[in-house]
Amino acid sequence: MVYAAQGDPRRTLSLLWRGDDPPESRPGPRPTLTVDEIIATAVSVADAAGTAGMSMRTVGKRLGRTAMALYTYVADKHELLDLMYDHVHAELTADADPADWRGALTAWAEELWEFYLRHPWVLSISPARPILGPHETAMTERLLRVLQPLDLPSPTLRGVTSAVIFFVQGNARAMADARAAAQDTGQSDDEWWAARAPHLMELAGDFGTRFPLLTRLEADHTPSEGEPYLERDARAAFTVGLGVLIDGIAAAR
Amino acid sequence: MVYAAQGDPRRTLSLLWRGDDPPESRPGPRPTLTVDEIIATAVSVADAAGTAGMSMRTVGKRLGRTAMALYTYVADKHELLDLMYDHVHAELTADADPADWRGALTAWAEELWEFYLRHPWVLSISPARPILGPHETAMTERLLRVLQPLDLPSPTLRGVTSAVIFFVQGNARAMADARAAAQDTGQSDDEWWAARAPHLMELAGDFGTRFPLLTRLEADHTPSEGEPYLERDARAAFTVGLGVLIDGIAAAR
DNA sequence: ACCGACACTTTACGCCATAAGGAGTGGATG
DNA sequence: CATCCACTCCTTATGGCGTAAAGTGTCGGT
Numbered sequence: 001m002v003y004a005a006q007g008d009p010r011r012t013l014s015l016l017w018r019g020d021d022p023p024e025s026r027p028g029p030r031p032t033l034t035v036d037e038i039i040a041t042a043v044s045v046a047d048a049a050g051t052a053g054m055s056m057r058t059v060g061k062r063l064g065r066t067a068m069a070l071y072t073y074v075a076d077k078h079e080l081l082d083l084m085y086d087h088v089h090a091e092l093t094a095d096a097d098p099a100d101w102r103g104a105l106t107a108w109a110e111e112l113w114e115f116y117l118r119h120p121w122v123l124s125i126s127p128a129r130p131i132l133g134p135h136e137t138a139m140t141e142r143l144l145r146v147l148q149p150l151d152l153p154s155p156t157l158r159g160v161t162s163a164v165i166f167f168v169q170g171n172a173r174a175m176a177d178a179r180a181a182a183q184d185t186g187q188s189d190d191e192w193w194a195a196r197a198p199h200l201m202e203l204a205g206d207f208g209t210r211f212p213l214l215t216r217l218e219a220d221h222t223p224s225e226g227e228p229y230l231e232r233d234a235r236a237a238f239t240v241g242l243g244v245l246i247d248g249i250a251a252a253r
Numbered sequence: 254m255v256y257a258a259q260g261d262p263r264r265t266l267s268l269l270w271r272g273d274d275p276p277e278s279r280p281g282p283r284p285t286l287t288v289d290e291i292i293a294t295a296v297s298v299a300d301a302a303g304t305a306g307m308s309m310r311t312v313g314k315r316l317g318r319t320a321m322a323l324y325t326y327v328a329d330k331h332e333l334l335d336l337m338y339d340h341v342h343a344e345l346t347a348d349a350d351p352a353d354w355r356g357a358l359t360a361w362a363e364e365l366w367e368f369y370l371r372h373p374w375v376l377s378i379s380p381a382r383p384i385l386g387p388h389e390t391a392m393t394e395r396l397l398r399v400l401q402p403l404d405l406p407s408p409t410l411r412g413v414t415s416a417v418i419f420f421v422q423g424n425a426r427a428m429a430d431a432r433a434a435a436q437d438t439g440q441s442d443d444e445w446w447a448a449r450a451p452h453l454m455e456l457a458g459d460f461g462t463r464f465p466l467l468t469r470l471e472a473d474h475t476p477s478e479g480e481p482y483l484e485r486d487a488r489a490a491f492t493v494g495l496g497v498l499i500d501g502i503a504a505a506r
Numbered sequence: 507a508c509c510g511a512c513a514c515t516t517t518a519c520g521c522c523a524t525a526a527g528g529a530g531t532g533g534a535t536g
Numbered sequence: 537c538a539t540c541c542a543c544t545c546c547t548t549a550t551g552g553c554g555t556a557a558a559g560t561g562t563c564g565g566t
Contacts, residue, residue: 010452018458029562038562055553059504069514077554125428126377128434129483131447132453137464144466154473158486159493166423166494167416173379174415174512181381192382199263200385201418211390213397220407231384233411240412248501279544282531308522321524322545330523 012079016133026079033063035073039087046121050180051081054121081125082108083195086133088119102246104146109168109242114137116172120180123173152253160249167245171238178230189228265332269339269386275480286316288326288488292340295333299374303335303433307374334378339386343402349398355499359398362421362495369425373433376426403506413502420498431483442481 015035023031034184041062046054056067074080084150109253116123134242143161150162184186187195201207208215224232268288294315298302299307309320309330316322327333347364348359369376396414405413428466435441440448454460477485 004357009448012448013452014456017453022361025564026512027510027562027564029514031513033513044463056555057553066515067553068516071555072513073386126430128430129442130438130449132449137467140466141467142469148466154470155489156493156497157470159490160497162404162424162427162490162496165421166420170419171415174419177379177381185379189382195262195327195496196266196385201268203267204387211394213401214390214394216405217397217410219290234415236408237412239413240409241416244409244413244416244505245498246499246501247504248499249499251495278533279542279543280531281532282545286544286545309524310522319546320522321547324524325544 008075011075012082013132015074015075015079015083031072033065033069033073035083035160038070038073038080039083039204043084043088043119046084047119051121051124056080082131082133084109084125085122085131087116087124088122089133089139091115092135092139092142094146096148097144098149101146101149102250105246105249106165107176108143108146109164112165112168113172113175113238115157116169117176117179119161119178121170123169123176137205149247150249152252156252160252163245164249167241168238171234171241175231175238178228178234183229190228261328264328265335266385267315268327268332268336269384282292284325286318287324290316291323291326291333292336296337296341296372299337300372304374304377309333318372332333335384336384337379338375338378338380338384339388341368342386342388342392344371345388345392345395346394347399348400349430351402354402355503358417358499358502359495361396361399362417365418365421366425366428366491368430369422370432373425373429376422376429400502405504405505409505413505416498417502420494421491424487424494428484428491431481431487435481438467442483 018035027063038059042054044057045058045062049058056070059080060067060070070080074083092115094108095104097107140161143164144157147157147160178189180191183194204210221229227235271288291312295307296312297371298315302311303351305475309323312333313320313323316464323333323472336417345364346366347358347361350360393414397410400413431442434445438445457463
């Protein structure tokens with residue numbers, strides 16, 4: 001069996017780390033697009049419609065081009081996704097505060113959480129292996145700067161950084177999923193639950209005795225005002241969980 | 254705009270909570286398949302080829318049927334995925350140990366981590382809203398039992414449970430992605446890095462000074478023996494991170 | 507003036523989920 | 537026993553997807 005070489009690594013890397021070099025003069029018609037334009041358009045399509053709604057055709061159409069025109073600038077869709085992925089990470093800036101690592105870490109995590117809610121499609125790109133772009137790398141470096149005052153040994157530091165990142169991603173994904181569901185189905189959290197609860201009780205009448213702790217936990221909700229309850233839960237869980245995680249990190253010092 | 258009603262909620266729920274009721278006699282030819290058979294086959298396809306390789310056609314073919322034949326048993330692919338999702342969660346059994354909540358929680362998390370590595374496609378199903386199946390519900394209930402000795406207030410408990418689950422999922426995803434990449438590309442972690450490192454150094458010669466902490470952290474690796482290094486990193490990060498998280502939970506008591 | 511590299515297009519292929527409609531089956535009813 | 541029709545399963549078709557292949561026209565370098 002022959003394996004796809006996953007494109008030319010050199011090509012993708014040089015696009016990821018491209019500077020704004022002057023366009024060298026070459027024979028043939030002048031390019032009328034730029035990779036940056038394509039990336040920006042693709043990002044805006046994905047922000048609005050998710051990865052599912054971002055096809056080469058839709059991006060091309062938004063630029064007044066066919067899908068195939070993009071292939072002169074970008075090797076394939078996978079490469080475009082990698083470029084989009086790293087590109088948006090440039091929005092992140094939260095950095096260390098040597099005097100208050102807890103505050104800095106909280107700020108770092110909250111910035112990332114808001115970032116994922118702005119660009120939820122980022123969470124649906126699974127980088128089979130690290131993408132190695134400059135902006136995500138910079139984000140990681142800043143997380144290490146945030147944690148530097150703790151002076152953790154390397155293996156602990158690796159565990160802590162990945163735990164923080166996964167924690168934020170998981171929470172943001174739950175939040176984003178809840179929002180997307182509401183938008184896609186046109187059904188609020190309450191309507192969704194109202195359409196299921198009676199059937200669930202009929203099909204699993206012993207729910208309360210079979211899952212007593214879960215039942216009690218769900219019942220113990222203060223009524224939510226305004227914000228849909230799945231979203232409110234996700235937000236609250238993020239805040240609480242982050243505090244717990246930070247306490248654990250403090251204990252690891 | 255008209256929104257898809259996301260299928261009949263009653264229908265999906267009654268399949269999720271179906272017992273083994275005797276097949277009522279109905280006119281027409283006897284069904285030659287069962288929902289359970291279809292689910293089991295779909296799971297085995299997904300285990301081997303991921304969600305991407307699991308199409309209605311492939312599942313049908315494995316059962317000696319066309320894709321369309323499945324639609325007599327299952328409303329659509331989304332419903333089948335929901336059923337598969339809950340079905341595999343029946344494999345999980347880790348439960349509380351009132352005398353040792355830390356040990357029980359560690360065991361619970363490790364079981365889940367191994368489960369995700371056995372069925373990595375589960376992580377690529379994004380339940381827009383909770384699926385509400387019996388087996389995932391049971392898993393959550395057991396997590397609550399594990400944490401019961403801590404007697405946490407409800408909001409804290411919600412934050413802790415989601416933090417634990419997201420932590421395991423994130424780590425397992427990283428591990429599964431690394432494995433899938435190796436399998437799909439036929440390239441080991443070392444080969445992958447060897448094909449990129451020189452280009453990265455050429456394109457970003459200042460990498461070491463621009464990202465000093467990350468560079469130092471990466472350099473501080475004991476050589477890995479046998480296991481591919483991305484996988485080894487993921488495994489180590491899981492173990493360390495779990496300890497940190499548990500310390501944080503202990504502090505929240 | 508012309509060559510050839512290049513941007514961009516059209517067309518086509520093989521996937522996907524699934525809608526529509528037709529063929530044959532067999533339990534319930536007369 | 538004959539009929540009916542709910543039912544399973546099939547074939548065919550639609551509109552999406554990523555992208556291969558090949559054609560058209562452009563324009564800088566020689």
